[in-house]
Amino acid sequence: MVKKIVFVHPDLGIGGAERLIVDAGLALKQQGFEVKMFTAHHDPKHCFSETKDGTLSVVAVGDWLPRSLFGLCYALCAYIRMIYVALYLTMFSGEDYDVVICDQISACIPFLKLKSGKILFYCHFPDQLLSIRKSLLKKLYRGPIDWIEEMTTGMADCILVNSKFTAGTFKKTFKRLQHIEPKVLYPSLNFTAFDDVKSPSEDLVPHNSEVLFLSINRYERKKNLGLAILGLAELKEIISESDWKKVHLVMAGGYDERVTENKEHYFELRVLVEKYQLSKNVTFLRSFTDAEKCQLLNSCSCLLYTPSNEHFGIVPIEAMYMSRPVIAVNSGGPLETIVDGKTGYLCPPEAEEFAVAMERFVSDLTKTKSLGDAGHTRVLNEFSFQSFTVQLCNVVDQLIQSSSAGFKLSYLIIRTCFILIASIFTFFAIRDMLNL
Numbered sequence: 001m002v003k004k005i006v007f008v009h010p011d012l013g014i015g016g017a018e019r020l021i022v023d024a025g026l027a028l029k030q031q032g033f034e035v036k037m038f039t040a041h042h043d044p045k046h047c048f049s050e051t052k053d054g055t056l057s058v059v060a061v062g063d064w065l066p067r068s069l070f071g072l073c074y075a076l077c078a079y080i081r082m083i084y085v086a087l088y089l090t091m092f093s094g095e096d097y098d099v100v101i102c103d104q105i106s107a108c109i110p111f112l113k114l115k116s117g118k119i120l121f122y123c124h125f126p127d128q129l130l131s132i133r134k135s136l137l138k139k140l141y142r143g144p145i146d147w148i149e150e151m152t153t154g155m156a157d158c159i160l161v162n163s164k165f166t167a168g169t170f171k172k173t174f175k176r177l178q179h180i181e182p183k184v185l186y187p188s189l190n191f192t193a194f195d196d197v198k199s200p201s202e203d204l205v206p207h208n209s210e211v212l213f214l215s216i217n218r219y220e221r222k223k224n225l226g227l228a229i230l231g232l233a234e235l236k237e238i239i240s241e242s243d244w245k246k247v248h249l250v251m252a253g254g255y256d257e258r259v260t261e262n263k264e265h266y267f268e269l270r271v272l273v274e275k276y277q278l279s280k281n282v283t284f285l286r287s288f289t290d291a292e293k294c295q296l297l298n299s300c301s302c303l304l305y306t307p308s309n310e311h312f313g314i315v316p317i318e319a320m321y322m323s324r325p326v327i328a329v330n331s332g333g334p335l336e337t338i339v340d341g342k343t344g345y346l347c348p349p350e351a352e353e354f355a356v357a358m359e360r361f362v363s364d365l366t367k368t369k370s371l372g373d374a375g376h377t378r379v380l381n382e383f384s385f386q387s388f389t390v391q392l393c394n395v396v397d398q399l400i401q402s403s404s405a406g407f408k409l410s411y412l413i414i415r416t417c418f419i420l421i422a423s424i425f426t427f428f429a430i431r432d433m434l435n436l
Helices: 016-030 074-092 106-112 136-153 164-173 226-238 260-275 290-299 314-321 351-363 367-382 385-401 409-435
Strands: 004-009 034-039 057-060 099-103 118-123 158-161 211-216 247-253 282-286 302-305 326-329 344-347
Touching (some): 004 016, 004 074, 016 034, 016 118, 074 099, 074 106, 074 136, 099 106, 099 385, 106 118, 158 385, 211 226, 211 290, 211 351, 226 302, 226 351, 247 290, 290 314, 302 314, 302 351, 314 326, 351 367
Parallel strands (some): 004 034, 034 057, 099 118, 118 158, 211 247, 211 302, 247 282, 302 326, 326 344
């Protein structure tokens, strides 16, 4: 009998979390599981090809719910949207499943418990650590949300994390969940998507650049993209004028018109480039395709990865598979993926340090190949899609065969409260069901 797996994800757009969910779906489908995805938003113009071309079945419901309230309360609205998706799945979709895999927002878990089936929660990083709370009002707003995150996360039958760094952060953050030992499942690559790379067009890569640095990340302030630009400005000061003419930086970022921060930060980075008079040496790209990303990686001399305390970071893995070295901040997930001095360089998040590492690729063009080849070998050995598939399928099989874990009283109270909330959404869920 075919086992059925359902994924519940907030927004199936383009990003590291989305790539992992898509890869998990592909891995399970490859092994004979029946896979279906439920989400609050799915735009065929801004998604991975596997969810666009029907390789993975996607159902989007509840996109009429607001993403914010007058530019505020993003977390609350995200919780409501995810709860709505869970309610639709359990009460109105008619879907049966053996395991439901959800990530990012755990508040939906009590509603998923309304129906039989095991729940696997993939924790990319504790959500409460991603929120800046300077004011008392923000602390009061986030307090209940943080509590709900912790209590509902503990209601999952199995918890996976994306790195040892995240596993440690999980234990430090969720004090009430010390009895839980999350399992590490590193994100991986489906190598076939990177193996057929065409030559990039002039629009993507300036062909006269002998040393091409590349930054790939969403246009979000927490990604610290300005570090790549400031590093380039420092590099200009320590190399000759003739070498400077050979250098170029491509800032390729995930960009969504619906997201205010994407638009604001893109403009901020353009202003920063103008301030340091780097316009001739910097190219900005927004919302590129998977094929274009592969072309960029294949053409660059080195990837610049700028976030601090990034929980994992799939882009460095992609770069190393494409035999490209990586300069990254020496914290978080990159400590587990990049070998300093062998597959790239790990640096403090300072422009001067990045510039010193960048200069090595300007003064010695052979470093791209020597470090890149080592990175490629490391990805094949440690982060293959085959390894990811085997580990995930083992976890899912064990979960299906295991007996249901009992609830603590506090979990039952939370579940009861959330069931009462369900009535608010019933009418709208029926409407979505009739419209599909």
